[in-house]
Amino acid sequence: MPSNGARLHIAIQKSGRLSRYSRELLREAGLRIQSGKNDLTARVDNFPIDLMLVRDDDIPTFVADGVCEFGIVGRNVLEEFALGRKEERFDVIAPLGFGHCALKLAAPRGADYDGAQCLAGQRIATSYPRLLGAWLERQGIEARVVRMSGAVELAPRLGIAGFVCDLVSTGSTLEANNLAPVETVLESEAVLVRTRMPIDEAKQRAADNLLKRIDGVLATQGSKYIMMNAPEDALAEITAILPGVEAPSVIPLAGRPGHFALHAVCQETVFWETLHDLKQAGASAILVLPIEKMMQ
Numbered sequence: 001m002p003s004n005g006a007r008l009h010i011a012i013q014k015s016g017r018l019s020r021y022s023r024e025l026l027r028e029a030g031l032r033i034q035s036g037k038n039d040l041t042a043r044v045d046n047f048p049i050d051l052m053l054v055r056d057d058d059i060p061t062f063v064a065d066g067v068c069e070f071g072i073v074g075r076n077v078l079e080e081f082a083l084g085r086k087e088e089r090f091d092v093i094a095p096l097g098f099g100h101c102a103l104k105l106a107a108p109r110g111a112d113y114d115g116a117q118c119l120a121g122q123r124i125a126t127s128y129p130r131l132l133g134a135w136l137e138r139q140g141i142e143a144r145v146v147r148m149s150g151a152v153e154l155a156p157r158l159g160i161a162g163f164v165c166d167l168v169s170t171g172s173t174l175e176a177n178n179l180a181p182v183e184t185v186l187e188s189e190a191v192l193v194r195t196r197m198p199i200d201e202a203k204q205r206a207a208d209n210l211l212k213r214i215d216g217v218l219a220t221q222g223s224k225y226i227m228m229n230a231p232e233d234a235l236a237e238i239t240a241i242l243p244g245v246e247a248p249s250v251i252p253l254a255g256r257p258g259h260f261a262l263h264a265v266c267q268e269t270v271f272w273e274t275l276h277d278l279k280q281a282g283a284s285a286i287l288v289l290p291i292e293k294m295m296q
C-alpha cells in the first residue's frame, strides 16, 4: 500500500456491521468523508486523513504494523488477533458504544446441554479458534476446534461439527439455522485502536485533533442538557437528584425574586423517574435537550 507522507490513515470496515457506524462516528467528529471512486480508500476533505476501507479481520494487522495509525474494529477480531501475536503492538483507546455483539457457543436446538462438560471430545466449528481455544482451556475442557473462515452456522447441518462458536448480534443467524446459544465466550463492541509504532510530528498533530473530537462525540453519547426553574430553597435537593452533575449554572429569574433557572449537563441518562423526582423537589418548566457537540 503506498504510504502518503503526512496523511493519517484510519482503517475501518469496508462493508459489514461496523462500517456504517464507523463512518457516522467520524462524520460526527467533523470529518468530511469524500465518496471516492476507488474502493480501498476514502479521502477526508478537511483533515489530512485517509480512510482505508478493508475487511475487519485485516484491521488489527494494519494497525499493529503501523500501515494505519488508527483503526475501528470489534474487540472480538482484535483479541483473536492479539492471541496469535507475542507482543501487543496497538493500544485500545476507547470503546465506541456501537457494534455490540458476543462470541457464543451454540448447539442445535433441542440438543441436550447442561454445562460446559458436554463439550468434552466434541467438534466445535469457529472462525475464532484462539478465543475458543483459550476459553476451553480456562474451562479445563478438551474439544476439537474446527477452523472455518465463514458460514460457520452451517457446520452442524453439514456434519462437520456438533457445535459452533460464532458471533451473535441480533441472533437471527443462529435462529435461521436452528441453533441456540449455550455459552458466552466474549462480549464485544467496536473499539478505537492506535498503533504503537512511532507517529511523526505532523501526523501527531492531526491525531491529537482527531482524538479530541472523537472524545467530544463520545462524551455527548447519552448525556443531555437539562434546564428548569426552581425556588432557592430547592436548589440543593435538585442538584443532588441530577445524575452526574456537580456544579449546575444557577441564574436569577428576572422579576421573580428567590427563583432561579438551573442549567446543567447530565452525563448519564435522564429517566422519566428523575423528572418526576425533580418536580417533587420543587422544579418546574423542566426541559431536557440533546447535546450535539462538547469539548472539555
Ligand code: PRP
Binding pocket: 016, 017, 056, 150, 166, 167, 168, 169, 170, 171, 172, 173, 174
Ligand atoms: C457475524 C456472524 C454471523 C452474524 C450474526 O458475522 O458470523 O454470520 O454476524 O449476526 P446476527 O446474530 O445478527 O444474525 P460478521 O457480521 O461479523 O461478518 P464476518 O464474520 O464475515 O466478518
Ligand code: ZN
Binding pocket: 055, 056, 057
Ligand atoms: Zn470478519
